[in-house]
Each structure stands twice: as C-alpha cells, then as structure tokens.
Amino acid sequence: MCAGVRLRQFIDLGFTPLANAFLRADQLQEPEAHYPLQVSQCEDCGLAQLTHVVSPEILYRRDYPYESSVTQAGRRHWQEFADSACGQMALTDRDLVIDIGSNVGFLLECFRDNGMRVLGIDPSSNIVRIAEKRGVETWDEFFGPHVVKRILQEKGKAALVTATNVFAHIDKLRDFMSAVSDLLADNGVFILEAPHLGHLVQSLEFDTIYHEHVSYLSLKPLLRFFDTCAMEVFDVQERDIHGGSFRIFVSRAGRYPVRDSVREMLAWENEAGLYDAPVLAEFAAKVAANRSALARLLHDLKHRGKRIAGVSAPAKGMTLLNYCHIGPELLDFVTEKSRLKIGRYTPGMHIPVLEDEALVRHKVDYALLLAWNFAEEIMGNLEDFARQGGQFILPVPGPRVVARSRTARHAASSPIQIREMQWKSVTRS
Ligand SMILES: [Zn+2]
Structure with a gap:
C-alpha cells in the first residue's frame, strides 16, 4: 500500500487450498493446489497483508460460490447501508451508485429502492448471471480503467462508489483507487467497508484470514494511503457484521469536514497495540492454542x-x-x-x-x-x-x-x- 518493503510476518497458518474451491466428487482424486497462508505487517505504514498473494484470475474466474445476501442479518445490513448512505449524503434521485464486487446485487437493490440509478461490477460470471436475473444491471468484469471508461461513456460520473468486503481482496490498490477517483463526480464519495484488523486480533478471528483477503485493514495505513491519492477519509463508523467491520467515507481532499470519529478510531488502534510486534506475537500464540x-x-x-x-x-x-x-x-x-x-x-x-x-x-x-x-x-x-x-x-x-x-x-x-x-x-x- 505504501510501497514499503519492510514486512514483518506475524502469523503462519500453513499451506491451504483456496477457500472457495469446493470440489465435485469426480475431482476428489485430482491434485489440489495449496498456497501458503501467512500474514505480515508493513513496518512503514502498518498495513497487515498476506505474505503470498494468489492471482485474482485463479481466485475469482471460476464457479465462485459466495452469495452475499443469503442470511437475514446480511439483508438487514445492506438495507441499513443503503438507507444511511442516502440519508447522510443527500443523494438525489437518479444519482448513479456503482458497487464494485457487487455479488448478486443485494446492496444495489436497496439503493435502487431509494431511487438511485445503480450498476454492479463483478468478475464472477455465474454470480453476475444471478444478479442479472434479479434485475440488477451487473457487468461481468474486473474493475479497472477500461470499465471506468465505459461507465463514463454510457452512464456518466458516479455520486457514490461502494466496495464492501472487496477492498481487502485487491492487490494493486493504487491502480484501483485511481480508477475510482476517475469515476467519482467532483463531490462524489467512496465508501468502503471491511473487517477491522483490531477485531481479528482481539477476538482471535484467525479464520477470517484466507487467500481472497489480501489485506487486513485498519485505519492508520488507510489514512496515509488515501492521502497519497489526494483523497481524504472524512468519517469512519463501526459495524458489527463479519465479526467487527468498519465503514470508511472517502472523498477528494478538503470536500467534507473531517469528523472526530477518524481521530478516535486511530487512538483506539494505537491503544490496542495493533502496530506492536509483541501484541501480534501474542495473538499468534493464542490462535495456536485455540487450534489444540x-x-x-x-x-x-x-x-x-x-x-x-x-x-x-x-x-x-x-x-x-x-x-x-x-x-x-x-x-x-x-x-x-x-x-x-x-x-x-x-x-x-x-x-x-x-x-x-x-x-x-x-x-x-x-x-x-x-x-x-x-x-x-x-x-x-x-x-x-x-x-x-x-x-x-x-x-x-x-x-x-x-x-x-x-x-x-x-x-x-x-x-x-x-x-x-x-x-x-x-x-x-
Ligand atoms: Zn506499507
């Protein structure tokens, strides 16, 4: 994220196959690829990330079996997400909302119910087919400059771009953010939601580590990262889905007043020792004890x-x-x-x-x-x-x-x- 090279590994979960590579009976006798599952922290910016990154083409261009809206709690969560975003940002009718990694389109449906124009982008063909059947326009693509160009031509700029449980999956974050920035209207907002490293560490949620999660996000490295993209985090909220997530609101620098929540979360992260090697070593030891x-x-x-x-x-x-x-x-x-x-x-x-x-x-x-x-x-x-x-x-x-x-x-x-x-x-x- 900061292009730093000083990485300190703090947990090693061994070699595992990809978490969504479910097998048919006729595949059980075939060799199965295993990849190292280890997490390091950047000593410069504090970002926790996989030591070994698996190519997105291998991870997502298959029969990807994750449907985001299958639980009631999940549904309630997306409804709340859309309603609160619309309320907070004073979105007007017909504003364009783009969801990156939109899955079957449940979040976008909630935005559409609020009167927005919506478009989903998702690289898993089978999931896109389900979204389209549900009536949510979804493009079967990896998000990037080529998609942004097409969106700008066909739909115009976006008032809101969302990425829920997606940002942590991306390896080339700088390219990603530059594409998001091109897509956003001048006062447009990017909302990202992801599990927070602090909950992973404090509640021993080691199983949220898998190859699709390239990084384990916390606020401190993100503040620095967005700053270098001429963007600014102006609000952050905690959400209890997926074992403890946070929702970050990002705009071009100086567009919105920065709320106290940003400073408060940063203070909490430092207090929790999320950037301290001994705290992370203790986490790894407790995870091993839990396994036994x-x-x-x-x-x-x-x-x-x-x-x-x-x-x-x-x-x-x-x-x-x-x-x-x-x-x-x-x-x-x-x-x-x-x-x-x-x-x-x-x-x-x-x-x-x-x-x-x-x-x-x-x-x-x-x-x-x-x-x-x-x-x-x-x-x-x-x-x-x-x-x-x-x-x-x-x-x-x-x-x-x-x-x-x-x-x-x-x-x-x-x-x-x-x-x-x-x-x-x-x-x-
Ligand atoms: Zn870094």
Missing part, C-alpha cells in the same frame, strides 16, 4: 461416540478446517443453504456438503458453527436440531459448547426473540 483446544474437544466427543457435523461452509470455515486439520474423520458432513455448494466437498479436507435437514436426519449430536458471525441466526434456524437435543460448538475465540437453556427451550422462535434468549455455556472442565 478445538481439536481436543472434537476428538474427545468423537471418542465418546458422538456425531458431529459442521454448519454452514463459509470461506472462513475452510481456513478453520484446514488449519486445525478437521476432516471427515471428525465431521460427518457440513451443511449449507447455498445451492452452489451443496453436493460438493470442502477444499482440502474433502468433507461432503449437505443441506441443513441432514442434521436432523442423521441424528447429529454436535454442530460446529463455522459461520460463527451469524451464530444467533443460524441457531435460531435450527430449531428442530436443538429440539432433538443437538448442541452447538462455537470455535472462535476459543471452543465452547453452547446449548439452549431449559428456560429458553419453550420460548418463541422468531429470530429477534432468539437473539434475546439465554444460551447456557457448558464449557467442558
């Missing part, structure tokens, strides 16, 4: 004859399974809602992916929640499993078994009420 503890718990349950399965198969879950060496000998299967993954096998560990109903059908005792960031909603959705006596294992920050308490068992089952229920933690002694 989780493996111990699963092996112990297995020895006691329990059936265990994984619930949901997000990219982060693949880091967890591969790093902790959790395979079909421990998990009978993992379940998924996304039909793009059902019927396939997890990369590296080759665990079959089934639909959620399999938990009840196969009388599973313990469900390992791989998408722990949506734990409440998922547990709420698996009423039948819980009623049958099924218990949940949360893997991060440390493994713990969670069962619905007796008092909560008869409570109503809407997702909102589930959120307020008590979950009794029965950590093993």
